[in-house]
Amino acid sequence: xxxxxxxxxxxxxxxxxxxxxxxxxxxxxxxxxxxxxxxxxxxxxxxxxxxxxxxxxxxxxxxxxxxxxxxxxxxxxxxxxxxxxxxxxxxxxxxxxxxxxxxxxxxxxxxxxxxxxxxxxxxxxxxxxxxxxxxxxxxxxxxxxxxxxxxxxxxxxxxxxxxxxxxxxxxxxxxxxxxxxxxx
Amino acid sequence: xxxxxxxxxxxxxxxxxxxxxxxxxxxxxxxxxxxxxxxxxxxxxxxxxxxxxxxxxxxxxxxxxxxxxxxxxxxxxxxxxxxxxxxxxxxxxxxxxxxxxxxxxxxxxxxxxxxxxxxxxxxxxxxxxxxxxxxxxxxxxxxxxxxxxxxxxxxxxxxxxxxxxxxxxxxxxxxxxxxxxxxxxxxxxxxxxxxxxxxxxxxxxxxxxxxxxxxxxxxxxxxxxxxxxxxxxxxxxxxxxxxxxxxxxxxxxxxxxxxxxxxxxxxxxxxxxxxxxxxxxxxxxxxxxxxxxxxxxxxxxxxxxxxxxxxxxxxxxxxxxxxxxxxxxxxxxxxxxxxxxxxxxxxxxxxxxxxxxxxxxxxxxxxxxxxxxxxxxxxxxx
Numbered sequence: 001x002x003x004x005x006x007x008x009x010x011x012x013x014x015x016x017x018x019x020x021x022x023x024x025x026x027x028x029x030x031x032x033x034x035x036x037x038x039x040x041x042x043x044x045x046x047x048x049x050x051x052x053x054x055x056x057x058x059x060x061x062x063x064x065x066x067x068x069x070x071x072x073x074x075x076x077x078x079x080x081x082x083x084x085x086x087x088x089x090x091x092x093x094x095x096x097x098x099x100x101x102x103x104x105x106x107x108x109x110x111x112x113x114x115x116x117x118x119x120x121x122x123x124x125x126x127x128x129x130x131x132x133x134x135x136x137x138x139x140x141x142x143x144x145x146x147x148x149x150x151x152x153x154x155x156x157x158x159x160x161x162x163x164x165x166x167x168x169x170x171x172x173x174x175x176x177x178x179x180x181x182x183x184x
Numbered sequence: 185x186x187x188x189x190x191x192x193x194x195x196x197x198x199x200x201x202x203x204x205x206x207x208x209x210x211x212x213x214x215x216x217x218x219x220x221x222x223x224x225x226x227x228x229x230x231x232x233x234x235x236x237x238x239x240x241x242x243x244x245x246x247x248x249x250x251x252x253x254x255x256x257x258x259x260x261x262x263x264x265x266x267x268x269x270x271x272x273x274x275x276x277x278x279x280x281x282x283x284x285x286x287x288x289x290x291x292x293x294x295x296x297x298x299x300x301x302x303x304x305x306x307x308x309x310x311x312x313x314x315x316x317x318x319x320x321x322x323x324x325x326x327x328x329x330x331x332x333x334x335x336x337x338x339x340x341x342x343x344x345x346x347x348x349x350x351x352x353x354x355x356x357x358x359x360x361x362x363x364x365x366x367x368x369x370x371x372x373x374x375x376x377x378x379x380x381x382x383x384x385x386x387x388x389x390x391x392x393x394x395x396x397x398x399x400x401x402x403x404x405x406x407x408x409x410x411x412x413x414x415x416x417x418x419x420x421x422x423x424x425x426x427x428x429x430x431x432x433x434x435x436x437x438x439x440x441x442x443x444x445x446x447x448x449x450x451x452x453x454x455x456x457x458x459x460x461x462x463x464x465x466x467x468x469x470x471x472x473x474x475x476x477x478x479x480x481x482x483x484x485x486x487x488x489x490x491x492x493x494x495x496x497x498x499x500x501x502x503x504x505x506x507x508x509x510x511x512x513x514x515x516x517x518x519x520x521x522x523x524x525x526x527x528x529x530x531x532x533x534x535x536x537x538x539x540x541x542x543x544x545x546x547x548x549x550x551x552x553x554x555x556x557x558x559x560x561x562x563x564x565x566x
Contacts (some may be wrong), residue, residue, distance in 0.1 A: 018354075019354050022354055022355075023354075026356055031355075031356065032355070032356070033353055033354060033355040034353065034354045034355075035348065035349070035352060035353035035354070036348070036352055037348075038295070038348060038352075058355070059453045059454065059456045059457040059460075060453075060454055060457040060540075061349050061353075061450040061451075061453050061454045062454055062537050062538065062539050062540065063537050065539070
């Protein structure tokens, strides 16, 4: 079973990102579930969402405690939440930032992508409130390989309520631009 | 789709003609989806907005009595506010189906999963089903109407989803076609209804000598009849759609088990995952999932625990002054029928996650012969 945890803020689309990932995996013949952890949910508050992917039906319905990958939609969340909790040294940590992976951490397989810039370039939201979840899906596809590029793009298209082409193109570009911080 | 979307699809497939509800987290997305379907004319139902859950059940009561298949959904405090009308709907023998998204009761305010809200309704005369997957949440709407509308049952049914853990979790769901659903669930033909051409009074008055006591006795009889109806409809559903929900009580890896945990809802699903893992380590454990809490599967439980060395009951609810709500009922059912220790575990109140290690601890306590009642993963000792 492959477990992914998303960290973001209310309104950034962490929950939708977890659904897009699950749909992409489902399109490739796997079982997938996605679920949010709502705290005091409101715009701007830290939000966590989870996705589980497995070849077999998924019975486990707890939160994710030992993720294989952690996706950080807003690097400032890292100041207030222990996003690396439960991640081991082989785990993937993908952060939305313009910084290089080495600046984030050397303890995990770290990748960074400037999803905010990509989103703004594609007219998704604006500088203060960019819609970056679809770009993060593209980066996740490249970094983890848990979903193919094609499945990622097709799921992004399907679950984007509007600007389907722009969202798919943002995910596609993030796939190419994500910076991988470890020797493959 | 999410559990709440699956429920809304079930309502659509059931050809419900009347919906009335008042929104409350985490039920809201069910009625949002249904209101959208009504507005887009994807569903032929009438949707009536009301100012409270008490009125929602009042509206549903009236429409069902007019012979129209009716639906509502609520959670937590909304369900408590509806309590009086639940008795009226059951007492009037109206086969309404309602979804309850199980959420805790304040204070303090808390929106997360707990079953105390629906456990509080156990004596209202409603049948109760606890679902463990989004697929089951959808399928139970279809099965629910068919069971409730069985002529020898005629009692309402509430179908439960754990807050967020089902209601807001997305997983793959197979959608029956409308034709398949229609052939499985025929149109409602209420044997008694409000009819201006044949005016009759309903729910009027009875003295102690009147039929009051006999009517209550008859409800108990119908609840008894529902056991057969549940088994029959579940079998028909399996024949039609290929998904078998095994009636009132589901047995998981029980054939050669020594110890079992009795659970419901999504806790049973995680429990199955743990059972599978413990089995790989050679431990002879199983799980019994209570699908129907009303009628209570007492005979099924007695049969299922025969040969076991110990059982435990996992409750996501509490009855202050005794133990977990299901624990009490299981102990009562097994008293004098099965000579084994029955442990009671209260866990997950207010949405606290019940983790893999919590399940392992419960199984190990059952194997140690624990027969008391205790809390799992609560601070401040047991």
